[in-house]
Amino acid sequence: MKVEEIMTTKVESVLPTTSLRAVARKMSDLGVGALPVVDEGILIGIITDRDVSVYAIAMGHDPQSTEVQKVMTREVFTCNASENINQAAKIMEQHKIRRLTVMRGDQELAGFLSVDDIAPVSGDLAGAVLEAATPIH
Amino acid sequence: MKVSELMSSKVEFTTPASSAKVAARQMHDQHVGALPVMSDQQLVGIITDRDICCKVTATGRDAGWTKVEEIMVKDVVTCFDDLSDSDAANIMIDHRIRRLAVLNHENSMVGFLSVDDLARSSHELASSVLEASTPVH
Numbered sequence: 001m002k003v004e005e006i007m008t009t010k011v012e013s014v015l016p017t018t019s020l021r022a023v024a025r026k027m028s029d030l031g032v033g034a035l036p037v038v039d040e041g042i043l044i045g046i047i048t049d050r051d052v053s054v055y056a057i058a059m060g061h062d063p064q065s066t067e068v069q070k071v072m073t074r075e076v077f078t079c080n081a082s083e084n085i086n087q088a089a090k091i092m093e094q095h096k097i098r099r100l101t102v103m104r105g106d107q108e109l110a111g112f113l114s115v116d117d118i119a120p121v122s123g124d125l126a127g128a129v130l131e132a133a134t135p136i137h
Numbered sequence: 138m139k140v141s142e143l144m145s146s147k148v149e150f151t152t153p154a155s156s157a158k159v160a161a162r163q164m165h166d167q168h169v170g171a172l173p174v175m176s177d178q179q180l181v182g183i184i185t186d187r188d189i190c191c192k193v194t195a196t197g198r199d200a201g202w203t204k205v206e207e208i209m210v211k212d213v214v215t216c217f218d219d220l221s222d223s224d225a226a227n228i229m230i231d232h233r234i235r236r237l238a239v240l241n242h243e244n245s246m247v248g249f250l251s252v253d254d255l256a257r258s259s260h261e262l263a264s265s266v267l268e269a270s271t272p273v274h
Binding site (some may be wrong): 020021024025027028033049051052053054055056057058064065115116119121122123124126127128130131133 | 153158161162166167170181185186187189190193194195196197200219239252255256259260261262263264265267268270
């Protein structure tokens, strides 16, 4: 099975200059825990609900005046939309993560693939990803 | 396998009157995404990084002046530590959640059991919990 058959395709993104408060509101409204950060059409990072809350507050950043680019993760793990889900699950296991950004070709952002998307099609693959992931209890 | 063999038993907690800022720092330092809220040795709620994102950062409230009790989730779903992994998974599935507070028979909180912990005993059980729960992509 290919990644594009099960990935989440509704991809909303934010700008590197968006405020943490605006990002948090967007995540809350959309019911998502992560958003890609896109600058002039290029994916430059990922921002998560944990980054805008726990990390930002612990670092003393003001949510209204702090830009996403200050707290986002620049190292984005990706897979390709046409890749096999076994391969994608392996990438997650290797990096101990639960979510990949899905690309079509080199630059086009196609969606997200999370362990939740994998669970309905392969319990064993999803379980292996969870087992390998760095636990945040 | 029993819940007590799988749960994470290091239980750090916060109090209802603590600020969201202090709770966020604690989550950051302890690498956790959720803290039990204790009052007079009774479990009165759970606060997560997502609560801080959606109810503090997104709304523009001041984390230093927001009390944990204002944003915590009060309906805490619990299980006993001598329950089997599959019974615990069924509780998560019924409530569409991924984490349970674990109590001993003296009603003291002794740990958290998350879907990640379940994955160590059974990939299939963990995956069914993911499938049933409300996804946050």
